[in-house]
Amino acid sequence: MPYKRITLTHFLLEEQRRLGGTGAFTSLMHDIITACKMVSHEVNRGALVGNHGIAGTVNVQGEDQKPLDVLANDIFLHMNALGGNYAAMASEELEDVHSVKGSADGKYLLLFDPLDGSSNIDVNISVGSIFSILKLPEGADPTSADAFLQPGVKQVCAGYALYGSSTMLVLTTGKGVNGFTLDRDVGMFFLTHPDMTIPADTKEFAINASRARFWEPPVKRYVDECLAGKEGPREKDFNMRWIASMVAEVHRILVRGGVFMYPADAENTKKGGKLRLMYEANPMSFIVEQAGGAATTGRQRLMEVQPTNLHQRVPVILGSRNEVERLEAYHREAG
Numbered sequence: 001m002p003y004k005r006i007t008l009t010h011f012l013l014e015e016q017r018r019l020g021g022t023g024a025f026t027s028l029m030h031d032i033i034t035a036c037k038m039v040s041h042e043v044n045r046g047a048l049v050g051n052h053g054i055a056g057t058v059n060v061q062g063e064d065q066k067p068l069d070v071l072a073n074d075i076f077l078h079m080n081a082l083g084g085n086y087a088a089m090a091s092e093e094l095e096d097v098h099s100v101k102g103s104a105d106g107k108y109l110l111l112f113d114p115l116d117g118s119s120n121i122d123v124n125i126s127v128g129s130i131f132s133i134l135k136l137p138e139g140a141d142p143t144s145a146d147a148f149l150q151p152g153v154k155q156v157c158a159g160y161a162l163y164g165s166s167t168m169l170v171l172t173t174g175k176g177v178n179g180f181t182l183d184r185d186v187g188m189f190f191l192t193h194p195d196m197t198i199p200a201d202t203k204e205f206a207i208n209a210s211r212a213r214f215w216e217p218p219v220k221r222y223v224d225e226c227l228a229g230k231e232g233p234r235e236k237d238f239n240m241r242w243i244a245s246m247v248a249e250v251h252r253i254l255v256r257g258g259v260f261m262y263p264a265d266a267e268n269t270k271k272g273g274k275l276r277l278m279y280e281a282n283p284m285s286f287i288v289e290q291a292g293g294a295a296t297t298g299r300q301r302l303m304e305v306q307p308t309n310l311h312q313r314v315p316v317i318l319g320s321r322n323e324v325e326r327l328e329a330y331h332r333e334a335g
């Protein structure tokens with residue numbers, strides 16, 4: 001019955017009542033929800049309004065910005081400042097911390113990748129927004145990046161919006177993972193994927209196989225065993241996926257299991273890896289762990305990495321728990 005559906009706003013209010021919250025959290029989530037709806041609208045208009053191509057600017061990562069990268073970043077900065085809940089924000093698209101004017105009592109810090117996978121925009125493949133919320137530490141200076149340098153276990157909330165065949169918002173506040181689908185006609189997200197859980201085993205792995213020549217031995221061993229199929233040591237056939245959009249990969253894993261790998265390799269190890277710890281790896285690790293999966297650098301639980309830099313990169317292996325643990329064992333055996 002469509003009219004028995006629960007909106008995301010109702011879901012958050014129920015959470016607030018259950019946890020005895022003050023409403024600040026519900027209010028700050030509302031601003032993120034609005035930002036995601038606005039980005040979804042812009043992504044879906046695509047080439048009709050000149051949102052393809054490049055913006056002619058380069059971000060702090062040294063990557064060509066797409067018009068939608070810039071627009072999504074501006075939307076997140078503006079919409080999330082209005083509620084006065086955040087003392088400061090950090091974005092993949094900004095070198096430094098973005099202080100929020102006039103939010104003297106802001107208790108939270110927001111970190112986000114406003115449009116992850118944006119190289120897929122022009123070819124109409126799913127992209128997403130990733131966000132992570134930390135508490136502003138007591139007495140910390142919100143204008144300093146140091147206030148943000150907290151390990152992933154300190155996150156109070158993490159989520160992503162996936163701009164795919166439907167727009168979904170997937171969220172955890174540390175009590176499991178729930179997925180919501182945007183009903184454009186009503187303009188609301190409705191609960192469609194309650195209590196998302198990742199199967200512990202899988203037959204599907206995701207890695208950019210064009211980097212095989214750079215892989216470390218434990219990763220090469222794992223992938224070779226998957227490719228060996230039934231006749232190999234795993235005694236089952238595997239499937240491979242690579243979308244080059246982390247949000248889409250993680251969502252597939254939440255829905256049907258799998259393992260996603262962007263490991264350290266001979267080419268990226270000097271930079272620390274490819275993906276960013278604070279606003280890609282940490283929020284996705286929180287979500288994956290809350291759904292019963294696991295997330296590691298290969299040598300350490302990702303959410304226990306102590307950050308040293310706002311934009312630091314990190315190796316990422318996450319997904320079905322038994323597969324991630326197998327990869328960790330291979331890293332240990334390799335020494």
Ligand code: P6P
Nearest residue numbers: 116117118208244245246247275
């Ligand atoms: P590659 C997108 O740029 C991203 O940060 C992730 O979303 C994605 O998983 C990865 O990089 C893709 O990297 O090297 O395959 O283009």
